[in-house]
Amino acid sequence: MPKRKIEFSYARREIFSKGAFLTTGALLGVGISRMMGAAEPPKIPTRQSIETISQSDLGKIEGAIQEMMDRSQKNAKDPRGWLANAEPHRTFCALAGVGPSQIHGCYWFLPWHRAYIAITERKIREIAKDPSLALPYWNWSVNRRIPNRFSRKQSALSKAVRFTPNRDLRNSEIDLLIDDPVLSQLGVAALNARKFVATAQKEDFDLAMELRQSFGGVARPNKFDKYGGSRFELTPHGPVHVYVGGENPTTGEPGDMSDFATAGRDPIFFAHHGNLDRLWEKWRSMGKNKATEPNDDLFLKNKFVFPWLDGSSVEVLVSETMDTKTLGYQYDTLDVLGAAVKPMATNPEAATTVLPPILNAPLTIPATPESAEKRRYILIIDGLQFPARNLSAGVYVSLRGKLNSGARILVGSISVVRSGQNYVFPSTVQIFDVTEAIAALGRAEIEVIVVPNAIGGEKRLPYQSIPYKSARISVQ
Ligand code: C2O
Numbered sequence: 001m002p003k004r005k006i007e008f009s010y011a012r013r014e015i016f017s018k019g020a021f022l023t024t025g026a027l028l029g030v031g032i033s034r035m036m037g038a039a040e041p042p043k044i045p046t047r048q049s050i051e052t053i054s055q056s057d058l059g060k061i062e063g064a065i066q067e068m069m070d071r072s073q074k075n076a077k078d079p080r081g082w083l084a085n086a087e088p089h090r091t092f093c094a095l096a097g098v099g100p101s102q103i104h105g106c107y108w109f110l111p112w113h114r115a116y117i118a119i120t121e122r123k124i125r126e127i128a129k130d131p132s133l134a135l136p137y138w139n140w141s142v143n144r145r146i147p148n149r150f151s152r153k154q155s156a157l158s159k160a161v162r163f164t165p166n167r168d169l170r171n172s173e174i175d176l177l178i179d180d181p182v183l184s185q186l187g188v189a190a191l192n193a194r195k196f197v198a199t200a201q202k203e204d205f206d207l208a209m210e211l212r213q214s215f216g217g218v219a220r221p222n223k224f225d226k227y228g229g230s231r232f233e234l235t236p237h238g239p240v241h242v243y244v245g246g247e248n249p250t251t252g253e254p255g256d257m258s259d260f261a262t263a264g265r266d267p268i269f270f271a272h273h274g275n276l277d278r279l280w281e282k283w284r285s286m287g288k289n290k291a292t293e294p295n296d297d298l299f300l301k302n303k304f305v306f307p308w309l310d311g312s313s314v315e316v317l318v319s320e321t322m323d324t325k326t327l328g329y330q331y332d333t334l335d336v337l338g339a340a341v342k343p344m345a346t347n348p349e350a351a352t353t354v355l356p357p358i359l360n361a362p363l364t365i366p367a368t369p370e371s372a373e374k375r376r377y378i379l380i381i382d383g384l385q386f387p388a389r390n391l392s393a394g395v396y397v398s399l400r401g402k403l404n405s406g407a408r409i410l411v412g413s414i415s416v417v418r419s420g421q422n423y424v425f426p427s428t429v430q431i432f433d434v435t436e437a438i439a440a441l442g443r444a445e446i447e448v449i450v451v452p453n454a455i456g457g458e459k460r461l462p463y464q465s466i467p468y469k470s471a472r473i474s475v476q
Contacts, residue, residue: 043132044325044328044329044330045125045131045132045133045134045328045329045330046134046329046330046331046332047134047135047136047137047274047278047329047330047331047332048134048136048137048332049136049137049138049139049332050136050137050138050143050147050149050150050271051139051143051147051149052332053136057130057133057134058136058149060128060130060133061124061128061133061135061136061157062155062156062157063128063156064123064124064127064128065082065124065156065157065267066156067127068080068081068082068085068123068127069081069082069156069159072084079307079308079309079310079311080127080309080310082265083265084307085120085123085264085307086262086263086264086265087264087307088116088264088306088307089116089260089261089263089264089269090260090261090262090264090420092112092304093260093261093263093419094259094260094261094419094420094422102227103304104227104229104233104260104419104424105217105218105227105228105229105233105424106217106218106219106220106227106228106229107196107197107198107216107217107218107219107220107230107294107299108217108220108302108318109216109217109229109230109233110216110217110276110277110280111304111318111321111322112304113273113276113277114277114280114321114324114327115304115306115316115320115321115327116264116273116304116306117135117270117273117274117277118316118321118327118328118329119306119308119314119316120135120270121133121134121135121270121328121329122328123308123309126309127309134329135270135271135274135329136149136271136274137271137274137275137277137278137331138150138268138271138272138274138275139275139278139336139338140169140174140236140240140272140275141174141176141187141188141336141337141338142337142338144168144169144174145168145169146162146164146244146268147271150267150268150271156267157267157268159267160255160256160257160265160266160267160268161245161255161256161262161265161266162244162245162246162255162256162257162266163245163246163247163248163249163254163255163258163455163456164243164244164245164246164255165243165246165453165454165455165456167454169239169240169243170394170453171394171410172235172239172392172393172394172395172410172412172413172451172453173235173236173239173240173242173243173392173394173413173453174188174235174236174239174240175188175189175190175231175232175235175236175412175413176188176189177189177410177411177412178410179409179410179436179437179440180436180437181436182436183436186336187336187337188232188236188279188336189231189412190215190230190231190232190235190236191215191232191279191282191283191286191336193212193213193214193215193230193231193232193283193289194213194287194289194292195213195214195215195289195292196214196215196216196289196292196293196294197214197216197217197218197219197292197293197294198210198211198213198214198216198217198218198219198228198230199218199219200218200219200222200223200224200226200228201224201226202224204427204428204429205380205382205429207226207228207427207429208228208427208429208430208431209431210228211228211229211230211231211427212231212431212433214230214231215230215231215232215280215283215289216230216293217229217230217233219294219298219299228427229426231412232276232279232283234413234414234415234426235412235413235414235415236276237276238392238415238416238417238424239392239413239415239453240272241257241258241260241263241272241417242257242258242390242391242392242415242417242453242455243392243453243455244257244258244266244268244272245257245258245259245263245266245390246258246455246456246457247390247455247456247457247458248456248457249456249457249459249460250460251460252389252457252460252461254390254418254457256269257269257272258390258417258418258455259417259418259419259420260417260418260419260420260424261418261419261420277324278331278334279336281324281331281334282334282336285334293322299318300317300318300319300322301317301318301319302317302318303315303316303317303318304316304318354451355451355452355453355454355458355462355463356451356462356463357449357450357451358393358450358451358452358463358464358465358466359381359448359449359450359465359466359468359471360447360448360449360450361381361447361448361468361471362400362445362446362447363379363397363446363447363448363471363472363473364472364473365377365438365443365446365473366473366474366475368475375435375475375476376433376435376475376476377433377434377435377438377473377474377475377476378431378432378433378434378473378474378475378476379395379397379411379431379432379433379434379448379471379472379473380429380430380431380470380471380472380473380474381429381430381431381432381448381468381470381471382428382429382468382469382470382471382472383428383429383467383468383469383470384414384426384427384428384429384430384466384467384468385428385466385467385468386414386416386423386425386426386466387416387423387463387464387466388423389416389418389423389457389461390416390417390418390423390455390457391414391415391416391452391463392413392414392415392416392452392453392455393413393414393415393450393451393452393453394410394412394413394450394451394453395410395411395412395413395414395430395432395448395449395450396408396409396410396411396448396449396450396451397409397411397434397437397438397441397446397447397448397449398441398446398447398449399441399444399445399446399447400444400445400446400447401447408449409436409437409440409441411432411433411434411437412430412432414426414430414450434473438473448471450466
């Protein structure tokens with residue numbers, strides 16, 4: 001089947017053409033104006049939280065997904081099926097850093113997933129014959145468990161392989177740095193990034209420094225042939241995948257979400273990424289952030305290709321992903337922490353089972369001149385060798401020898417997500433801003449502790465210590 005261009009122009013209003021959109025007629029612009037009352041005010045479908053979407057809309061979405069699942073059951077290759085819809089995620093996301101089509105670990109991450117959700121949403125609209133439908137998102141900053149609506153037995157939304165641990169998502173998994181006065185207000189600390197693109201650097205250390213301030217990741221291709229996911233892609237993106245999918249406690253096998261090769265099969269994938277996508281909108285709405293997004297042709301004219309229901313392919317230009325309304329949706333709210341909901345109190349983890357640390361190193365705080373108040377203390381862990389298995393771990397700073405006192409301060413996290421036969425490694429260099437933590441602890445003997453979050457598989461095979469070369473604090 002030939003490739004074709006999906007018509008996204010909002011002016012064409014094809015999203016209101018009652019199931020006719022994306023048919024050849026709609027692509028040729030036939031019939032749309034006749035189907036639309038000229039004076040009808042445009043209504044852009046609104047993505048809502050899974051907690052608030054109406055039961056009737058949710059029922060239609062469940063029905064459409066169930067229909068797609070049934071088709072795949074009969075014929076795994078059916079292009080109208082749910083498995084066919086999940087395939088692009090294996091093709092473009094489970095390559096673990098090889099090949100030019102990998103869209104993880106670089107600045108294609110956000111626009112590609114945005115396009116993927118939008119295409120899936122359009123398939124669902126078409127199958128449900130309701131062009132006003134919009135997929136729900138899961139705001140895990142507020143609801144720290146898999147929402148009930150994703151786990152009701154009869155619902156298509158629950159039909160996935162999950163070994164989710166029986167516990168709330170921890171602050172380390174959703175990047176809520178509760179002890180930092182500025183970052184805790186943001187909810188997701190990665191929202192503090194000040195630019196979209198990280199410039200590629202030859203040395204891993206320099207790249208890590210660049211990525212620390214980047215929301216979108218490193219540009220690809222780049223002259224050093226480096227990959228580098230933004231802080232946002234690493235956390236909360238990675239740990240929420242690992243949490244939902246978990247690992248089979250007996251076999252260690254991952255669930256759908258904890259392997260990028262299968263993640264697109266779990267309907268909650270689209271609610272997780274919907275929330276990430278919503279947070280991208282949040283980030284863009286703050287200060288000058290949006291102005292830092294690339295506007296060159298290399299970025300904007302890149303095309304992503306997805307399979308359509310009739311077996312043909314549709315193309316989405318990156319430029320078409322730069323405004324959600326062009327893609328045919330908007331969000332009900334960009335609120336992160338929820339109006340009525342306070343972030344959980346400090347250290348909810350202190351009360352639950354804590355796994356032994358996989359890295360624990362003493363730190364020396366460099367002396368700084370009295371006048372150097374504005375300086376930042378940066379923790380650098382270098383030469384890390386991550387395990388070839390799923391991992392989601394909190395990185396804490398505490399007073400030396402106070403490992404289990406609960407007085408540790410979360411400064412970030414690291415995660416590894418399975419990607420087919422490979423594992424997506426974060427860089428061998430990890431960088432964390434520990435300025436606030438040092439201020440809170442006082443200038444004393446401190447240490448860094450990396451503690452894994454339980455996901456089930458460690459019951460069979462406990463996590464081993466992570467080898468590393470050095471852990472030090474630098475003053476910037
Ligand atoms: Cu392409 Cu959350 O993964």
